[in-house]
Amino acid sequence: AQSVTQLDSQVPVFEEAPVELRCNYSSSVSVYLFWYVQYPNQGLQLLLKYLSGSTLVKGINGFEAEFNKSQTSFHLRKPSVHISDTAEYFCAVSRASGTYKYIFGTGTRLKVLA
Amino acid sequence: DAGVIQSPRHEVTEMGQEVTLRCKPISGHDYLFWYRQTMMRGLELLIYFNNNVPIDDSGMPEDRFSAKMPNASFSTLKIQPSEPRDSAVYFCASSVGGGRKSTNEKLFFGSGTQLSVL
Numbered sequence: 001a002q003s004v005t006q007l008d009s010q011v012p013v014f015e016e017a018p019v020e021l022r023c024n025y026s027s028s029v030s031v032y033l034f035w036y037v038q039y040p041n042q043g044l045q046l047l048l049k050y051l052s053g054s055t056l057v058k059g060i061n062g063f064e065a066e067f068n069k070s071q072t073s074f075h076l077r078k079p080s081v082h083i084s085d086t087a088e089y090f091c092a093v094s095r096a097s098g099t100y101k102y103i104f105g106t107g108t109r110l111k112v113l114a
Numbered sequence: 115d116a117g118v119i120q121s122p123r124h125e126v127t128e129m130g131q132e133v134t135l136r137c138k139p140i141s142g143h144d145y146l147f148w149y150r151q152t153m154m155r156g157l158e159l160l161i162y163f164n165n166n167v168p169i170d171d172s173g174m175p176e177d178r179f180s181a182k183m184p185n186a187s188f189s190t191l192k193i194q195p196s197e198p199r200d201s202a203v204y205f206c207a208s209s210v211g212g213g214r215k216s217t218n219e220k221l222f223f224g225s226g227t228q229l230s231v232l
Contacts, residue, residue, distance in 0.1 A: 036221075041225070042225055043118070043205055043207070043222075043223025043224050043225050043226055044157075044205070044207075044221070044223045045223070046220035046221065049220070090156075090157060099169070099170055100145060100162060100164075100169070100170075100212035101159055101162070101170055102147070102159060102221070103159075104149075104156060104157040104158075105156065106155075106156035107156060107157070
């Protein structure tokens with residue numbers, strides 16, 4: 001079975017500062033990895049995903065994430081955040097084959113301060 | 115495209131009542147997922163369908179929960195009887211090809227139904 005751990009439940013950061021949201025996963029089989037964002041009172045939207053190839057994945061809104069197989073991590077980064085980035089961010093994992101069950105982490109609430 | 119449409123947006127009901135949540139996926143999508151979001155447990159997959167057929171319902175918490183997809187454009191999640199611990203936000207999501215096979219595939223989420231069982 002797969003699992004996802006997001007160690008930080010809340011991350012406050014000042015506007016224009018860099019941010020890293022941490023995600024670690026566990027799986028005995030090959031997986032695909034995702035980051036989704038949820039703005040208040042909305043459904044989740046895909047930020048980026050890693051399927052294969054380059055371990056550095058670039059997504060929307062200036063976010064990027066790096067897949068590290070040896071450390072089983074998929075941390076999300078942005079070099080300079082904006083107030084509008086305030087939202088909840090979810091890391092998710094799915095088996096690379098077979099069931100389409102997505103396992104989501106518990107989320108990290110990013111609060112960007114002026 | 116209107117996106118994934120869920121109704122109602124908010125539902126308040128009393129314990130013991132039947133609750134039906136509705137979802138209209140994006141036209142052409144062949145996968146439909148039902149998720150439940152709570153503070154304690156985060157986002158949990160309840161069930162997913164492929165071409166209207168339930169594929170994995172291992173996340174359905176109890177027999178009180180049931181889901182149907184009578185056609186490609188409509189799905190329901192029913193709770194009967196409802197209990198206070200069912201209070202949560204229920205999301206429906208749809209996708210083409212499961213949302214992972216290519217860089218263009220992803221899950222499209224609806225805005226959710228906020229369920230409160232008193």
